[in-house]
Amino acid sequence: MAERRRSEATRQAILDAALELAGEVGYAKLSVEGIAARAGAGKQTIYRWWPSKGAVLLDALLAYTTGPSGRIDDVELPDTGDLSADLKAVLRATVEELNDPRLSAPMRALSTEILADPVLAADYADRLETPVRELKLRRLRRAVDAGEVSADADLDVVVDLLWGPLRTRWLYREGPLTKRYTDRVVDTVLNGIRRW
């Protein structure tokens, strides 16, 4: 195994410190030096195990959102048989997360790192974006099977339509994130806007 004598306590302290500091001081003032100091760790310890500040954040967020198991795959989106209701419920939960500064601040920090660092972007895609997208696709495929959704819909595009606007709105702070907004997104995606 690669990491043999790594101190688990220190690893946790660093992830915690990163999350806390991102929430407290914001992305712009988040520094490796600061994380190390808050964690009571040496800078070298961070550089030994993570290639960048963003990688620390990614690990921290993954650990935080998935809990101790670290597994995403064994989760499923709700499936009550009513796609519209299920999507609205999921998006409402997302809105709640994005409105919680404890989670939102580190996510914004991570996003900033991702924008500037294609390697981190790929890592993020592999470890968070893709598995989560797979969840969403599974739910949509079931809706196709159930005859709720047209068989020739491009489900990848549908995922982007459902979650993309919310992310953009949040990132650019283009407006308040409300449940009314996500409900309308779901309705519009389902029904389209064409007048028949």
Place this chain on the structure above:
Amino acid sequence: MAERRRSEATRQAILDAALELAGEVGYAKLSVEGIAARAGAGKQTIYRWWPSKGAVLLDALLAYTTGPSGRIDDVELPDTGDLSADLKAVLRATVEELNDPRLSAPMRALSTEILADPVLAADYADRLETPVRELKLRRLRRAVDAGEVSADADLDVVVDLLWGPLRTRWLYREGPLTKRYTDRVVDTVLNGIRRW
């Protein structure tokens, strides 16, 4: 009058330098010092007129995209009477812009600044996002009037659905930006995914 004896030549040199450098060295290495050096200007001259690196970029991009007039409002999206075709044409143009590093690099740099700076975000919204959104809304309203689009569609949401996914895909580098992708977005938004 506000700024009276400001040097127009220097202002232009700074905006040009900012755009060039963002394209050449990328966001992470874009520095006020570098912009000043490239422009043959003093750092103080930049700090005198712009509150931040991002504000310079915003001005630079505005000047670049709107040309010498600086006006956005007197532009209109194409209206051939076929909404689907018009939207696809516009989004294809957007794809082309986002695939051009000369424009894409500074836009990415600006986005990074916006994420971290709410003041800049508001400025961006006022001066670029809102006027451009208004263009889009005008075109959609005409489609409503023409009976192409359902009268009870929330046009603000529709704008987000049409342009949001593209922006997200570009920002997070989640996949290639192709005309096929935007065509499908348009089709899906227009038709919806519900099976009738």
Place this chain on the structure above:
Amino acid sequence: MAERRRSEATRQAILDAALELAGEVGYAKLSVEGIAARAGAGKQTIYRWWPSKGAVLLDALLAYTTGPSGRIDDVELPDTGDLSADLKAVLRATVEELNDPRLSAPMRALSTEILADPVLAADYADRLETPVRELKLRRLRRAVDAGEVSADADLDVVVDLLWGPLRTRWLYREGPLTKRYTDRVVDTVLNGIRRW
């Protein structure tokens, strides 16, 4: 005449401001910008008439110490016939001046400029140091004529011996400037230290 349409009021305001600021903020923070602002003058006005910050200070101190006449030559050191008493009186007056921050601070500022600027040093020598030294030499020559002082004394050296130590002590802050100290200097210079 060289200076034709020069504004006397502005000249005075600048000299006053220089003296005041040197006293208030100390040499290190004394700036042309500050003097101009305090005097309500433009920076260019200072650069038009003085070659350096130090030259302003020199003019300011000359104007202050000599009063409106601006003449030094028609002054004389006291001559009561008792050289020792006269020298002690003069040096006590000097001590008093050096202990007065209103005069001492600008003088220290001027000294700092002189150390770094040989041109200013020459100007200072011509306009202040040399005339004052001449006063001192005249008094000593009278003491020689009166038979109080040995005819083969090098009076230039004597002037340095009498005033040099005080200046060094003041510049380097090597000890308190007291009348007891200058009295002893006078006694020692007059009597020598050799044991007969």
Place this chain on the structure above:
Amino acid sequence: MAERRRSEATRQAILDAALELAGEVGYAKLSVEGIAARAGAGKQTIYRWWPSKGAVLLDALLAYTTGPSGRIDDVELPDTGDLSADLKAVLRATVEELNDPRLSAPMRALSTEILADPVLAADYADRLETPVRELKLRRLRRAVDAGEVSADADLDVVVDLLWGPLRTRWLYREGPLTKRYTDRVVDTVLNGIRRW
């Protein structure tokens, strides 16, 4: 122990660079930035260990004048039994030092800093001025013991009389520094100027 893991090589490089630059560019253009660049060191390394540019110069001069030992106390002024000859020899050596730009330029730079910075002045007094003065006083006390010098002479004043005029002449560039001048100073101080 205070400073533990400080790099001795860097320390030396900084002191050397400071001395060289003071000699080459003069005080006015001596900058921390320049010293760091010349020494191949970061600015922060200088600020970490010295409170000011002047403190670097003081250390550099102390290291240079005392050699690797760093001790002043175990030196003695010459004592041939002839005070006049001994003093003249010492002052002639001082004249030579002050006429050597390699030493004189940094000393002038240090003096300029001392004028403006009382803290540095105190440091200078403690570490250079006072020990050297003690040397001088020891030689004079021996002359008193030998009966060469009157027992009621104030030896502190005598030190000032012997070395003060030279320093003033040098600092203000009031005249050439010659051996003839210092010889006359010694003679005058020893004999006094009173006509008996």
Place this chain on the structure above:
DNA sequence: TCCTAACCGAGACGGTACGTCGCGTCTTTAA
């Protein structure tokens, strides 16, 4: 159980860029 390597905290180091201050020059407008 001891030895010894890897890991740890701490933090100095050479750098880069920050945002600020003041320099001396310049240009504009008003008197």
Place this chain on the structure above:
DNA sequence: TTAAAGACGCGACGTACCGTCTCGGTTAGGA
């Protein structure tokens, strides 16, 4: 023509972090 005002290019300031590099001290494996 002089003056107030202040923008300009420039250079240095002192600070914050970067990522790399020692330094002991500690701590867990394999001998």
